[in-house]
Amino acid sequence: MAQETTLAFYANIPESEKLASAAAAWNICASRQDELEVARKENANPQAIAKKVSNFAFAAFPNEIISRLDKLQFTEPKLVTLNNEANQFLGRDWNPTEKHPIEIRASHHPVGHERHVSRLMFVQDSDGEYKEFAMLETRTAQLPIGTKALSRMVGIEPATAKATIGLPGNEPIEITIRELKNFSYAGLVFNAEPVNLEFGTVPVTDKTVKIKLDGKTLGELDNDSVQQLKQIDYLKNGNPLKLKLTSISETGDQAFVLGESPNGNLLKINKINFYDFSGQTFNDQDYRKLTIETSASKSRDAVFLNGEPLGVLHFKKDKDALRQFGLLKTGKLTPAPTIIESNFSVICAQIDPNTVEYPQKWTKEFQAFGTQSVNSQQLYMIESSAKILHQIKERPTFLFSTESNKKLGIMGLAVDNQKADTVTKWLTAQKVEWEQVPIEDVIRETKKGLAVFNLVDSSIPAKTLESMSKKFGAVIETDSEYQQRVNSLATRPQFLKPPEQTAQSPPNQSITPLLSINPSTPDISNSTKTEPLGVEKPPTVTIDDLRSWYNAADKLGKSENYKKRIVEVANQFKAGKQLSAQALTVMNQDTFELEAISRLTQIAQRIGMVWGKSDENGTQVQGKIYDLAFNTQQRDLTISQKNGEVILNLQSGQVQAYKLTPQILQTFEDANTQIDKILAKSQTQQIDLQR
Secondary structure: OHHHHHHHHHHOOOHHHHHHHHHHHHHHHOOOHHHHHHHHHHOOOOOOOOOOOOHHHHHHOHHHHHHOOOOOOOOOOEEEOOOOOOOOOOOOOOOOOOOEEEEEEEOOOOOOOOOOOOEEEEEEOOOOOEEEEEEEOOOOOOOOOOOEEEEEEEEEEEEEEEEEEOOOOOOOEEEEEEOHHHOOOOOOOOEEEEEEEEEEEEEEOOOOEEEEEOOEEEEEEOHHHHHHHHHOOOOOOOOEEEEEEEEEEOOHHHOEEEEEOOOOOEEEEEOHHHOOOOOOOOEOOOOEEEEEEEOOOEEEEEEEEOOEEEEEEOOHHHHHHHHHOOOOOEOOOEEEEEEEEEEEEEEEEEEOHHHOEOOOOOOOHHHHHOOOOOOHHHHHHHHHHHHHHHHHOOOOOEEEOOHHHHHHOEEEEEEEHHHHHHHHHHHHHOOOOEEEOOHHHOHHHHHOOEEEEEEEHHHOOHHHHHHHHHHHOOOEOOHHHHHHHHHOOOOOOHHHOOOOOOOOOOOOOOOOOOOOOOOOOOOOOOOOOOOOOOOOOOOOOOHHHHHHHHHHHHHOOOOHHHHHHHHHHHHHHHOOOOOOHHHHHHHHHHHHHHHHHHHHHHHHHHHHHHHOEEEOOEEEEEOOOEEEEEEOOOOEEEEEEOOOOEEEEEEOOEEEEEOOOHHHHHHHHHHHHHHHHHHHHHHHHHHHHHO
């Protein structure tokens, strides 16, 4: 019966549409099971079985599928997570015409890492070694683990562009153009080509077209539908539409409806769950009256190409530089010769099918990622031995107060991350002010199975400190001794992963960091050995410390030559040469300055939460001595004195300028203490009210 139904279905499809129908059937039959489960739960009958049946595509379209097997189909996988610190080619500009030897490998990263349980693309570097590049998008074509080939790297989905403006008699100006996808040249790729751009603070119309229903926003018109209305000159604000609405997808940010007009034309309306009809299903039998709403113009610092908006300016330093040369004026566009190059968030690996070498032995995912299920006997053995294994692998607790800690007035506490919850409760009971350091800022310690806390020195009672010192040993007071202590611990095995962290910062201190301090050292490659041959005593620093130094210098906006010198020092270190006293001093100074800036951003955000005024542009605080403004989403922050002198300026998490002194840091620490008192008083009042 099933075979007869399948044959009848196939016979009713016109010959010219069979290949397209086969593709559509394959797309449905190969849907992810989790998506089908979501659809089932949202269905009016949640007990209905939602199960994909891949066999149908093979039974209905055998010839069409076979016809596609004469050549490799998976030739253009998408590569993502390009900015992850694991990318050993971070910042490299790929020549789109050059082929590189590549290999697909299974991820070796631990649980919690962005690239955990995924397929990775390794690329052969100039030294002949294959090095980790990027993760294959999970929904992209998946070649077997172990596959080798030659591939080009071509950037797609440009998010921003770098423009270099050359004016006669002046040094070139380099600026960043943002929001390319929102304007007239979305998707256009620039390959360092000369163009004439125009700059100005002028009214700019967003391309977004909204559809209104009963005075409320239904969603956004799909770009193809926008072009369809443009062709008949009907894309005007307030124009009415008469449509029957039918929900096609109801899942998350992919939800959309189709609107059918009386003459049979279809319009696609996206982002249904972002507006007033979120969660509502449409299955109209009659037409509804809707209206078009085009976005009103808004004055912006914008960039134009051939009279059409290309993107907008965001960074203050870019705007200031353009104004200095008379290129950014209000109400008019000023042209300038420019070299423009696209920046990409996604790269497409264009694989040469003729060079593909499949692995001799097929590696299944559960073998590569360790995701195979265990039977009840194995589970019992694992559970029964877990306590003794954790006892053997338990991490010691120790206190440390290095030079940078002392300057910030804090003491470090490193504990087994499986005890973090217990430790935080104890610290709170002792009235110690504490804050857990984010795991991305202590990657090395996290790998060793440690959680790190910062304790405010002045809040630790003398008796408590004495008790802690007796139990955990003397306070470690040098960087080298602390690093040696951490390095002496074995990496915690993944299968002994700690329970989920439940420790949080004190109430009202949960803050999204504006300044990320993740290592990102593209030129300091990994080394299997982090100490010179023949040296028995561990070195005073490790390669991880040098990566952190490079990261600090990069975040602080140091010059390329400065960062190249760090790379040279790192390479000398790997060859067996220890750091000079001067290099060690500079490294500690850069690291301290970045930590101070990070601390300052945290306090600034807390100040904004208590005394700030927020609007669509972010949060502003007008103080007696300092003014500050920040935007958490864009990770921008400016702290300035009342005379306009900038103390700290962050743009997109990058340090643009800073001028810090111990007095400034102390002033903000005092403000933070004042906030603690305000919050404590507020909490006490709230408890009194509840009694």
